Amino acid sequence: MALVPDTSALVEAEQLVADLRDNGSAPAQHAKILQRLDKLRSLLHTGLDSLLFHARPFQILPALNVLIEHGVFDAVPVHGDASIDDLASKVKLDAAILTRFLRIVLTQGIFKEKAPGVYEHTPASAIFRTDQGASLYRLCTVQFPQWWRVSEYLQTHSAEEAQDATKVPYSWALGKEGMTYYEALEDDSTVADAWHKGMTMIQATQPISGMFPFHTLKAVVEAEPQRAFVVDVGGGRGNALVAIMQECGGNYGAKMVLQDFEQVLEGTDPVRIPGVENMPNDFFDPQPVKDAHIYYLRNVLHNHYDKRSQVILRQIVDAMSPTSRVLIGEMILPSSTTAGTDPFPFFMDINMFMEGGLERSEQQWAELLGEVGLKIDKIWRLPDNPVQSTIEASLR
Incomplete structure (x- = not known):
């Protein structure tokens, strides 16, 4: 039996179409459209849709990590394309394995397969290049294991302890309780480098004037x-x-x-x-x-x-x-x-x-x-x- 969107979803869809027709180049207008799209998706989701949607990152994130750490985003030219065999040779991965990781990100608009086995950048893939936003993404991924342990932290720490700068979840998850977040961060040069580069990018997106x-x-x-x-x-x-x-x-x-x-x-x-x-x-x-x-x-x-x-x-x-x-x-x-x-x-x-x-x-x-x-x-x-x-x- 087909699901019939409720009235609120139809209203939201109509407004989304109107916003798209009126869309200018201002970042605020673009952000408004994306927020409306998120709202429409949430109105249309069934319970199972929601579960599967939020489970999806557990396949996509590892694929992105493989492509970043093996230099695939940098290996595809900004202007031009690359074949799967050329890419596999450049990044020293098996072509069949690399294809499997590329396929999942292609579903998200990350890269475009312009011909069988030939890939070019899209705006959604170019941002992952080292000379663009890779550092911000690395900032998220290098800290994810600590985020995943928050539930365990909450079982062993009180609300008062969470406000103690030397007992924060991040430091505890690293086995460095007694250090502040920033002390624990600087204790690992790889993480610290990703943090400083990522923060520079985030700060640039936040207005002053x-x-x-x-x-x-x-x-x-x-x-x-x-x-x-x-x-x-x-x-x-x-x-x-x-x-x-x-x-x-x-x-x-x-x-x-x-x-x-x-x-x-x-x-x-x-x-x-x-x-x-x-x-x-x-x-x-x-x-x-x-x-x-x-x-x-x-x-x-x-x-x-x-x-x-x-x-x-x-x-x-x-x-x-x-x-x-x-x-x-x-x-x-x-x-x-x-x-x-x-x-x-x-x-x-x-x-x-x-x-x-x-x-x-x-x-x-x-x-x-x-x-x-x-x-x-x-x-x-x-x-x-x-x-x-x-x-x-x-x-x-």
Whole structure:
């Protein structure tokens, strides 16, 4: 007996077609279409459909891993094609075995078989090349064995222990309980390399501009240039400061300060940004820059539960003047979740659970900031994706 889609599925399908017809080139429109497609799929799935759909990765992921680790994605030219015999010779695999792994990913639009045994790239396969997104994929796969042990961790650890930075699931699963996530990460150079490259790619996808209007502070900063304009706390390689100066056309005659560990700022690949002062600093220590116009934290506090986040924020609060602002660039979890909701914030939240942190709702942000004497003045949301936000706060 054929299944008849319910009314909600038909409505969703009609809206999907309308969105496809109106589709422009904006990434937000593309993301909206994919979310609607996910919602439609969930409405059409039977119980067995759902089970099989979510079991599918257990065949696809190992196949992708074989193709990445044996260099198949790099062996197929970006412009052109390659025969199965040429590929097998290049990557030193048996042609018949390689064909079997290629067939399963072809069902996902990864590669195209333009003629029998002849393959070319699609956008969905080219992203797995070493010079594109392979590092991000490796970041996921090298940590998957630890993720798989979460159920066991929850049977042996309390909620309080999960918030202890030295007892996080990731470190425990590696047999390195007593280390923080980052200490355990850096203890394995292969994993650390994948993490740093993957994080660079993720950070590049998360916006800086388009929320808080930094350029509106021009008159205020120029009137008091002795105060630092922006102190980027835990700012890594300074991508945020570069974006802010691009928006403002400079620094308005005031200092732009980049803070992070000395090995990040002055290590094997030193950070050098014209107009930016490097200042080695641990954000758990007292904030050395007093009375800045803006203290900026981007993707810092989600790495820590409230107790540790409060320590970080109190160091900043102690350095603020009544006219200083704290800007927090983070995701804000939606208040409700249904089929078709963008899963990325929740993916990140589970990721943070493994590491010893969490993504927060608007209420959780208000409670955290209130505990250290800050109040939310405004939440600046990205128009096309309101989960991406900049929280503006000041002293109460």
